[in-house]
Amino acid sequence: MGSSNNQTILVTGGAGFIGTHTVVQLLNDGYNVSIIDNFDNSVMEAVIRIREVVGPQLSNNLEFTQGDLRNKDDLENLFSKTKFDAVIHFAGLKAVGESVANPRRYFDFNLIGTINLYQVMAKYNCKKMVFSSSATVYGQPETIPCVEDFKLQAMNPYGRTKLFLEEIARDIQKAEPEWKIILLRYFNPVGAHESGKLGEDPRGIPNNLMPYIQQVAVGRLPELNVYGHDYPTKDGSAIRDYIHVMDLADGHIAALRKLFTTENLGCTAYNLGTGHGTSVFEMVTAFEKASGKKIPIKLCPRRPGDATEVYASTEKAEKELGWKAKYGVEEMCRDQWNWAKNNPWGYKRKSLE
Numbered sequence: 001m002g003s004s005n006n007q008t009i010l011v012t013g014g015a016g017f018i019g020t021h022t023v024v025q026l027l028n029d030g031y032n033v034s035i036i037d038n039f040d041n042s043v044m045e046a047v048i049r050i051r052e053v054v055g056p057q058l059s060n061n062l063e064f065t066q067g068d069l070r071n072k073d074d075l076e077n078l079f080s081k082t083k084f085d086a087v088i089h090f091a092g093l094k095a096v097g098e099s100v101a102n103p104r105r106y107f108d109f110n111l112i113g114t115i116n117l118y119q120v121m122a123k124y125n126c127k128k129m130v131f132s133s134s135a136t137v138y139g140q141p142e143t144i145p146c147v148e149d150f151k152l153q154a155m156n157p158y159g160r161t162k163l164f165l166e167e168i169a170r171d172i173q174k175a176e177p178e179w180k181i182i183l184l185r186y187f188n189p190v191g192a193h194e195s196g197k198l199g200e201d202p203r204g205i206p207n208n209l210m211p212y213i214q215q216v217a218v219g220r221l222p223e224l225n226v227y228g229h230d231y232p233t234k235d236g237s238a239i240r241d242y243i244h245v246m247d248l249a250d251g252h253i254a255a256l257r258k259l260f261t262t263e264n265l266g267c268t269a270y271n272l273g274t275g276h277g278t279s280v281f282e283m284v285t286a287f288e289k290a291s292g293k294k295i296p297i298k299l300c301p302r303r304p305g306d307a308t309e310v311y312a313s314t315e316k317a318e319k320e321l322g323w324k325a326k327y328g329v330e331e332m333c334r335d336q337w338n339w340a341k342n343n344p345w346g347y348k349r350k351s352l353e
């Protein structure tokens with residue numbers, strides 16, 4: 001591999017939704033990138049699409065390894081061959097409901113995988129890390145917007161893994177001050193790459209709002225269940241901070257820059273959100289407008305554990321990372337629809353699994 005800025009970044013989970021978009025931006029920015037992914041929630045086609053999007057030349061700066069973070073040898077093999085300047089760590093499981101039903105699987109993937117990664121990074125003296133955290137660590141926030149120094153709280157086993165992994169990062173950095181660790185707390189990532197070649201491709205019935213709406217729009221699902229229409233909000237539906245996945249990808253580049261340029265950074269958290277709240281009904285309307293498709297809805301009771309209104313304070317990321325989200329809900333829906341209409345079955349070219 002040989003690129004313009006000569007830094008090499010290991011991206012764990014780089015074949016996944018946020019990973020693919022971030023890898024594209026890293027390659028466009030001149031980094032060498034090495035992905036490790038076990039395809040637990042992704043497919044090789046996603047890596048092929050990354051190469052299509054960046055073109056043959058930048059593609060030379062991308063390496064892919066099929067491997068599992070729970071298997072330390074897979075990590076040893078990578079680190080013994082390549083000197084990584086930093087790691088962006090996406091690999092993990094993220095479905096709240098599944099984590100309640102099967103917490104051991106979540107502790108295995110998220111905790112063991114990440115602990116292995118820290119051990120091998122330390123052994124090979126790679127001590128710069130960008131970690132995928134989540135707004136879930138704010139639990140049911142008492143006030144909004146969520147500010148990074150709020151009290152943290154886990155609502156379910158998935159959230160507990162993110163909370164523990166934040167604590168683990170803080171402990172490691174405190175004991176070994178040469179580590180620099182940035183914890184990125186994502187709000188609600190949606191949208192897709194503007195090419196329509198990369199996007200979110202969940203297995204089975206989607207848990208999250210936008211992939212569900214998308215599958216209704218292409219005829220894979222009959223209607224959207226709206227969970228809760230009696231919230232104390234402007235239209236009765238719950239409010240979230242949706243962020244375009246390309247903005248999120250750029251947030252990772254800003255975080256890397258911060259890691260490489262700041263002495264004594266320590267371990268610090270940043271929200272990646274837009275700072276704006278949008279209701280479920282508003283998202284439905286925006287998607288209908290972008291797609292020209294009617295999304296039939298069914299009003300359902302609230303989903304247990306859901307917060308009424310969550311959105312980010314964006315001040316810290318703006319001030320310290322020099323990063324701010326550029327896209328609004330209109331662009332999120334436009335790009336998500338472009339992905340959906342070109343890939344109604346996701347990366348699988350023909351029919352449902």
Ligand code: NAD
Binds near residue numbers: 040093113189
């Ligand atoms: P994703 O499932 O699309 O991507 C995760 C990738 O990691 C997948 O390609 C999967 O195959 C891989 N992976 C999982 N376990 C692995 C292991 N043990 N070894 C190697 N590869 C493994 O998810 P995403 O939406 O891209 O999320 C990325 C990260 O961001 C996750 O850590 C997630 O918890 C976090 N996050 C996501 C959201 C969201 O709504 N998408 C919100 C907040 C935080």
Ligand code: UFG
Binds near residue numbers: 207212
């Ligand atoms: N919703 C519906 N119908 C659906 C799916 C969702 O009405 O079919 C509603 C939910 O009730 C909620 C809103 O749409 O009010 C957003 O729901 P998502 O599941 O898309 O997102 P959440 O904010 O509930 O959770 C997401 C991730 C979590 C993460 C959290 C904070 O799924 O993993 O953001 O980052 F913890």
